Amino acid sequence: MTAPAGRRVRAVLVLAGGVALVLLAVLPPSLPTYVVIVLTECLIYAVAAGSLDLLIGYTGLASLGHAAFFTVGAYTTALLATRSGASFGTALGASVLLAAAASAAVGLLALRASGIYFMMITLSVAMCAWGLAYRWVSLTGGDTGIVGIPRPRLGLGWLAGEGLEFYYATLALFAGCLVLLLLLVASPFGRTLVGIRDSESRMRVLGFNVWLHKYLALVIAGAFAGLAGSLYAYYNGFVGPNAVDLAHSMQFVLMVIVGGPGTLVGPLLGAFMITVLEKAVSVFTERWVMVLAAVYVVTALWAPRGLLGLLRPVRR
Amino acid sequence: MQFWITQAFNGISYAALLFLVGGGLTLIFGVMKIVNIAHGSFYLLGGYLGVALFARTGSFYLALAAAAVAVALAGMLVERVFLRAVEGDDLRQMLLTMGIALFVQDLCLLVWGGDPFNLRGPVYFGWSVKVGGLSFPVLRLFMIGAAALLFVVLWWFQERTRAGAMVRAAVDNAEMTEALGVNVPLLRMGVFGLGALLAAFGGVVGSAFMGIYPGVDFEILPYAFVVVIVGGMGSLTGALVAAVLLGLADNFGKALFPEISYFTLFAPMGIVLALRPSGLFGRS
Numbered sequence: 337m338t339a340p341a342g343r344r345v346r347a348v349l350v351l352a353g354g355v356a357l358v359l360l361a362v363l364p365p366s367l368p369t370y371v372v373i374v375l376t377e378c379l380i381y382a383v384a385a386g387s388l389d390l391l392i393g394y395t396g397l398a399s400l401g402h403a404a405f406f407t408v409g410a411y412t413t414a415l416l417a418t419r420s421g422a423s424f425g426t427a428l429g430a431s432v433l434l435a436a437a438a439s440a441a442v443g444l445l446a447l448r449a450s451g452i453y454f455m456m457i458t459l460s461v462a463m464c465a466w467g468l469a470y471r472w473v474s475l476t477g478g479d480t481g482i483v484g485i486p487r488p489r490l491g492l493g494w495l496a497g498e499g500l501e502f503y504y505a506t507l508a509l510f511a512g513c514l515v516l517l518l519l520l521v522a523s524p525f526g527r528t529l530v531g532i533r534d535s536e537s538r539m540r541v542l543g544f545n546v547w548l549h550k551y552l553a554l555v556i557a558g559a560f561a562g563l564a565g566s567l568y569a570y571y572n573g574f575v576g577p578n579a580v581d582l583a584h585s586m587q588f589v590l591m592v593i594v595g596g597p598g599t600l601v602g603p604l605l606g607a608f609m610i611t612v613l614e615k616a617v618s619v620f621t622e623r624w625v626m627v628l629a630a631v632y633v634v635t636a637l638w639a640p641r642g643l644l645g646l647l648r649p650v651r652r
Numbered sequence: 653m654q655f656w657i658t659q660a661f662n663g664i665s666y667a668a669l670l671f672l673v674g675g676g677l678t679l680i681f682g683v684m685k686i687v688n689i690a691h692g693s694f695y696l697l698g699g700y701l702g703v704a705l706f707a708r709t710g711s712f713y714l715a716l717a718a719a720a721v722a723v724a725l726a727g728m729l730v731e732r733v734f735l736r737a738v739e740g741d742d743l744r745q746m747l748l749t750m751g752i753a754l755f756v757q758d759l760c761l762l763v764w765g766g767d768p769f770n771l772r773g774p775v776y777f778g779w780s781v782k783v784g785g786l787s788f789p790v791l792r793l794f795m796i797g798a799a800a801l802l803f804v805v806l807w808w809f810q811e812r813t814r815a816g817a818m819v820r821a822a823v824d825n826a827e828m829t830e831a832l833g834v835n836v837p838l839l840r841m842g843v844f845g846l847g848a849l850l851a852a853f854g855g856v857v858g859s860a861f862m863g864i865y866p867g868v869d870f871e872i873l874p875y876a877f878v879v880v881i882v883g884g885m886g887s888l889t890g891a892l893v894a895a896v897l898l899g900l901a902d903n904f905g906k907a908l909f910p911e912i913s914y915f916t917l918f919a920p921m922g923i924v925l926a927l928r929p930s931g932l933f934g935r936s
Contacts, residue, residue: 453881
């Protein structure tokens, strides 16, 4: 990075991020309920988009199937919460573990290929997840989905009142995920992933186990997606196949690219932007899909490095 | 025995549809190396246009030809105006085709609404051929015949004509082909149009077979992808074999394990990837 300019941008970003987190913590009690609901959704998608950036931005693995692991998490929580009355912690933990396991299984297959093959395989996997959700009626409820997922009782009512309890739980988990992801990309493991993205053959010659690094990145990202999915199930109170169709799968990718792949903070912003845009546009028109289509095309044509990519000087 | 023959026949007629969609996609993949998410949209658009044109003209074959050509032209336009601007970047191409897919999806919803349409086609599509105790619907026979005919024509084009040789050369090494004086950008536009044409053809036939409705574009897309993955990029023969495997797996899957039938897509793909990552007929 061209040192002074890059460092200044970085300092500004860190500062802005800190301020944003403080605002997210302090403001909600004085905000309308609807805004808090939208913010909760933003935070959940931010966890999914941030973890996908680990793959797209840092490892160079363009996974189009991230929603599959989000789905696994969402359905695991939905089933545990409605059928066996599991606690918040149990459902969350089980969702993360199962999503990681699903990711580990898919990874074995998907990492047989690279490039556009990898994209096609992960996309097909996501569609398989959708197909299972849609047709495996006895488990998933099919098109009807699973309804009546109760909001978890966390005993945090004293903090900010019942209405804000789930928001703060989500915010805390989001902050935890953010810290974990930041530590991860700054660690030797994360640096190795970037090395693999830039030149796989060089890293192999240097003696790194490229396959294992990619595989672990996939499993870790899958675990985070599972967590996001679990929160989504609680947030929405309902999980159906619609939440995990192709359009949603691609939306995670869009969030990453719109914000700026390989920046971690960018995809979080991307998640906020797309989610808020959807709510805002839907007030004025039924043609949200048209607007979304335009966002895809504009991003692809004119902003492939995303919002933060516009701020950063071009490297190399 | 009757169960097995009927199901196999149904599987093969579904395979015919899968070949039309997947065969077009494999041509596009081979020459352009892009993840074309808009491929299902060509199917969707072809289907709706086919239904509309059949209602106007009353001629199935005219509707079929006109819808396929119209969608092919639209596909060439998309290639020329949009895809060429982001050449060589997988993610940008993929995002672009996703944007186009959403646009077409919403446009169709706007024009034709959310209700499903069925294309009735000529009267004899409702008849069946009886052999022994078994009956074979004419529509399904037509699908199999059309796909077989198109396979032969496409194979002849690719293996026996000069343009086909250029396509094969561009699949193997686009840069070198261009250096030899072949107009590769024009070739790409043509192949993209041909792929769109096949998908639209599939859409018209599919709307007679299982109807056309919002969301069918994204439903058929993974089947097309798996045809390409299993068959190998750019290989027509591979697409044919993969389509038959998939059609049979899907049909027997639906008949034997209806709940996890979508998963039968996954099985052939998993096995092929584990054994031959470049697909049955693909060259690594």
